[in-house]
Amino acid sequence: xxxxxxxxxxxxxxxxxxxxxxxxxxxxxxxxxxxxxxxxxxxxxxxxxxxxxxxxxxxxxxxxxxxxxxxxxxxxxxxxxxxxxxxxxxxxxxxxxxxxxxxx
Amino acid sequence: xxxxxxxxxxxxxxxxxxxxxxxxxxxxxxxxxxxxxxxxxxxxxxxxxxxxxxxxxxxxxxxxxxxxxxxxxxxxxxxxxxxxxxxxxxxxxxxxxxxxxxxxxxxxxxxxxxxxxxxxxxxxxxxxxxxxxxxxxxxxxxxxxxxxxxxxxxxxxxxxxxxxxxxxxxxxxxxxxxxxxxxxxxxxxxxxxxxxxxxxxxxxxxxxxxxxxxxxxxxxxxxxxxxxxxxxxxxxxxxxxxxxxxxxxxxxxxxxxxxxxxxxxxxxxxxxxxxxxxxxxxxxxxxxxxxxxxxxxxxxxxxxxxxxxxxxxxxxxxxxxxxxxxxxxxxxxxxxxxxxxxxxxxxxxxxxxxxxxxxxxxxxxxxxxxxxxxxxxxxxxxxxxxxxxxxxxxxxxxxxxxxxxxxxxxxxxxxxxxxxxxxxxxxxxxxxxxxxxxxxxxxxxxxxxxxxxxxxxxxxxxxxxxxxxxxxxxxxxxxxxxxxxxxxxxxxxxxxxxxxxxxxxxxxxxxxxxxxxxxxxxxxxxxxxxxxxxxxxxxxxxxxxxxxxxxxxxxxxxxxxxxxxxxxxxxxxxxxxxxxxxxxxxxxxxxxxxxxxxxxxxxxxxxxxxxxxxxxxxxxxxxxxxxxxxxxxxxxxxxxxx
Numbered sequence: 086x087x088x089x090x091x092x093x094x095x096x097x098x099x100x101x102x103x104x105x106x107x108x109x110x111x112x113x114x115x116x117x118x119x120x121x122x123x124x125x126x127x128x129x130x131x132x133x134x135x136x137x138x139x140x141x142x143x144x145x146x147x148x149x150x151x152x153x154x155x156x157x158x159x160x161x162x163x164x165x166x167x168x169x170x171x172x173x174x175x176x177x178x179x180x181x182x183x184x185x186x187x188x189x
Numbered sequence: 190x191x192x193x194x195x196x197x198x199x200x201x202x203x204x205x206x207x208x209x210x211x212x213x214x215x216x217x218x219x220x221x222x223x224x225x226x227x228x229x230x231x232x233x234x235x236x237x238x239x240x241x242x243x244x245x246x247x248x249x250x251x252x253x254x255x256x257x258x259x260x261x262x263x264x265x266x267x268x269x270x271x272x273x274x275x276x277x278x279x280x281x282x283x284x285x286x287x288x289x290x291x292x293x294x295x296x297x298x299x300x301x302x303x304x305x306x307x308x309x310x311x312x313x314x315x316x317x318x319x320x321x322x323x324x325x326x327x328x329x330x331x332x333x334x335x336x337x338x339x340x341x342x343x344x345x346x347x348x349x350x351x352x353x354x355x356x357x358x359x360x361x362x363x364x365x366x367x368x369x370x371x372x373x374x375x376x377x378x379x380x381x382x383x384x385x386x387x388x389x390x391x392x393x394x395x396x397x398x399x400x401x402x403x404x405x406x407x408x409x410x411x412x413x414x415x416x417x418x419x420x421x422x423x424x425x426x427x428x429x430x431x432x433x434x435x436x437x438x439x440x441x442x443x444x445x446x447x448x449x450x451x452x453x454x455x456x457x458x459x460x461x462x463x464x465x466x467x468x469x470x471x472x473x474x475x476x477x478x479x480x481x482x483x484x485x486x487x488x489x490x491x492x493x494x495x496x497x498x499x500x501x502x503x504x505x506x507x508x509x510x511x512x513x514x515x516x517x518x519x520x521x522x523x524x525x526x527x528x529x530x531x532x533x534x535x536x537x538x539x540x541x542x543x544x545x546x547x548x549x550x551x552x553x554x555x556x557x558x559x560x561x562x563x564x565x566x567x568x569x570x571x572x573x574x575x576x577x578x579x580x581x582x583x584x585x586x587x588x589x590x591x592x593x594x595x596x597x598x599x600x601x602x603x604x605x606x607x608x609x610x611x612x613x614x615x616x617x618x619x620x621x622x623x624x625x626x627x628x629x630x631x632x633x634x635x636x637x638x639x640x641x642x643x644x645x646x647x648x649x650x651x652x653x654x655x656x657x658x659x660x661x662x663x664x665x666x667x668x669x670x671x672x673x674x675x676x677x678x679x680x681x682x683x684x685x686x687x688x689x690x691x692x693x694x695x696x697x698x699x700x701x702x703x704x705x706x707x708x709x710x711x712x713x714x715x716x717x718x719x720x721x722x723x724x725x726x727x728x729x730x731x732x733x734x735x736x737x738x739x740x741x742x743x744x745x746x747x748x749x750x751x752x753x754x755x756x757x758x759x760x761x762x763x764x765x766x767x768x769x770x771x772x773x774x775x776x777x778x779x780x781x782x783x784x785x786x787x788x789x790x791x792x793x794x795x796x797x798x799x800x801x802x803x804x805x806x807x808x809x810x811x812x813x814x815x816x817x818x819x820x821x822x823x824x825x826x827x828x829x830x831x
Binding site for chain 1: 801802803804805806809810813
C-alpha cells in the first residue's frame with residue numbers, strides 16, 4: 086500500500102477535477118453538469134484524504150472532513166436535482182443554454 | 190433674538206407710552222392673515238370672503254390711525270433685531286414709525302379698506318371672487334410692509350412682493366389676452382427699474398457696510414462717500430423709482446395695467462404702489478439731497494413725464510387710460526417736487542393725489558359698472574342718471590385740476606412754488622403747462638362722460654350699490670378737505686410735522702412761494718377748464734381746431750408718441766435677436782455636447798450589458814480563467830506585483 090506515492094493520489098484528484106470542470110463548463114445537459122460537479126467535489130475529497138495520510142502533519146481530521154463533504158454533497162445534490170425538476174416543469178427542457186433569464 | 194432699540198432718545202425712555210408704535214409691526218400682518226385665510230378657506234367662504242378682507246383691513250386702518258395719532262406727540266420709534274449673521278456682517282430686520290411712514294400707513298390702509306369695501310359691489314358675481322380678495326390682502330400686506338421697513342434690504346423684499354401683487358391683480362382676468370400681456374409687461378418693465386435699485390442698494394452697502402437708512406444717512410452726512418458715488422447710487426435707486434412710479438421712459442406699463450379690475454387700478458395703480466417710487470425717493474431724501482446732479486435728474490425726468498403723459502391724456506378715449514396717463518403725469522409732478530428739494534411738496538401731493546385719484550378711479554369704475562363700456566365716446570349724459578357718481582367724479586376732477594379750495598390746489602401750489610424756488614424756471618414752466626393740460630383733459634373727460642347727449646347703446650343705467658358709493662363719498666370728502674392740513678393760509682401743519690426733529694429734512698420743509706404763483710396756477714387751471722368747456726360742452730370750438738385737418742400731431746399723440754412701437758423696434762428686436770442667438774447656441778452647442786456625453790455613456794453601457802449573456806457556463810468559465818490567471822501570477826511573483 087505504502088508503495089503508492091502521494092503524487093499518484095494527487096494526480097488522480099487533478100485528473101478527476103479537470104474532467105469535472107470540463108464537463109461542468111461544456112455539457113449542455115444540466116444533469117451531466119450536476120454529475121460533473123460531483124466529480125469535482127470527489128476530487129477534493131481525495132485530496133483531503135491524501136493529505137490526512139501523507140501531509141506534513143498527518144491527522145484523522147482530513148478524513149472526517151471528507152465524510153462531512155460527502156454528506157453535504159449528498160444534500161446539495163438533492164437540492165440541485167429538486168431545482169432541476171422545478172426548472173424542467175417550467176421550461177420543458179434541461180438544456181442549460183436555454184436557461185438564460187439572468188441575461189442583461 | 191435681541192431687540193436693539195434705535196431712535197429712542199430721551200423722551201421715549203418712559204416705557205409704555207408708545208404702546209401703539211411698539212406694535213406697529215402688526216399692521217401689515219392683518220392683511221397677510223386675511224390672505225392666508227382666504228387662500229385656505231376662500232372656496233368655502235365664497236362671497237363671505239369680502240367680509241374677511243374688509244374686517245382685516247379695517248383692523249389695519251384703525252391701528253394705523255392710532256399709530257399716526259401717537260406719532261403726533263411722540264418721537265420716531267424704531268426697533269431692529271438681528272436677522273442674519275454672515276461672518277462679521279449683521280443684517281437686521283425690523284420696523285420704524287417716522288412721520289412719513291405713519292402717514293403712508295394711514296393712506297395705504299385707508300385706500301385699501303375703501304377698495305375692499307367697494308370691490309364687494311364691483312366684483313359681485315365673479316367666479317374668482319375669493320381669489321380677488323386674497324390677492325388684495327397679499328398686496329396690502331406687501332405695501333404696508335414696504336412703508337415701515339427701516340432698511341433697504343427689507344424695502345427691496347417688500348418692493349418685489351408689491352410687484353407680485355400688482356402682477357397677479359393686473360392679470361386677474363387672465364383669460365383675456367390683453368390682461369395677460371399687460372401683467373407680464375408691468376412685471377418686466379418694473380423689473381428693469383428694480384435692477385437699477387438693486388445695483389444702487391448693493392453699491393451703498395459696499396460703501397457703508399449697512400442697509401440701514403440711518404447709517405446710510407449718517408455716512409452721507411459725515412462725507413464718507415464720495416460725491417460721485419452718491420450721485421451714482423442715487424440715480425440708480427431713482428431708476429427703481431422710475432420703473433415703479435411709471436416715469437418716462439419706463440411709463441408704458443402703467444396705462445396697460447388698466448386691464449386689471451377697476452378697484453385694483455384705484456388701489457395699486459393710482460394711490461399706493463405707483464406712489465412707492467415717490468415714497469422711496471422721499472424716504473431716501475437725505476441721500477438724494479446730497480447730490481445736486483441726482484436732484485436735477487429727478488426734477489427733469491419728473492417735469493418731462495408730467496407734461497409728456499398729460500399731452501397723451503389729452504386725446505385718449507378710454508376712461509381708465511385717461512386716468513392712467515393723468516396718474517403718470519401727477520407722479521411726474523411729485524418727482525419734480527422732490528427733485529426741486531420740495532420734500533414736503535412731494536409727500537403732500539402724494540397724499541392728496543392718493544385720495545382724489547382713488548376717488549376718480551372708483552367713480553370711473555362706477556360709471557363702467559353702469560354702462561358696461563370704457564369708451565368715453567359711447568358715454569355722455571350720465572349726470573342725471575348717476576346722481577351720486579356724477580358729483581363725486583366732479584369733486585375728483587376739480588381736485589386734480591387744481592381748482593382753488595380743493596385739495597389738489599394746495600399741493601400743486603406747493604409743488605409749483607418748490608419748482609420756482611428750486612431755481613428751474615423752465616421746469617416750472619413745464620409744470621404750469623402740464624397743470625393746464627391736466628385741467629383740460631380732466632374736464633374733457635367729465636364733459637364727455639356726464640354731459641351732452643347719450644351716445645352709444647346705454648341700457649339699464651343704474652347707480653351703484655351702497656357699498657360702492659360710501660367709499661366714494663368718504664374719498665370725496667377727503668379730496669376736498671385733505672389739502673387744508675398744509676396751506677399758506679391756515680398754517681403748514683403737515684409740512685412742519687413732516688420735517689420736525691429731522692435736521693436733514695428741515696431745510697427742505699414747506700416752501701413759501703410768491704403769491705403770483707398761486708394766482709398763475711389758478712388762472713392756468715381755470716383756462717384749461719374753460720377751453721374744455723368750449724370744446725366739449727358748448728361745442729363752440731371744433732374738436733380739431735388745434736390739430737387742424739392734417740391731423741399728424743393728433744395721430745402722434747393718440748399713438749402715445751409711438752414709445753411702445755419704438756421699444757418694439759429697438760429694445761425688443763435686440764432682445765429677440767440675442768435670444769435667437771443664444772437659442773442657437775443652446776440647441777446646437779450645449780445640446781450637442783450633452784447628447785455626445787449621453788451617447789458615450791449609453792454605448793459603454795450597451796457594450797457592458799452584452800457581457801451579461803445569462804449563460805451560467807460562460808460565467809463559470811470566466812471565473813475559472815480569472816482564478817487561473819491569479820494563480821499563475823501568484824506562482825510567478827510570489828504574491829507581489831512589482
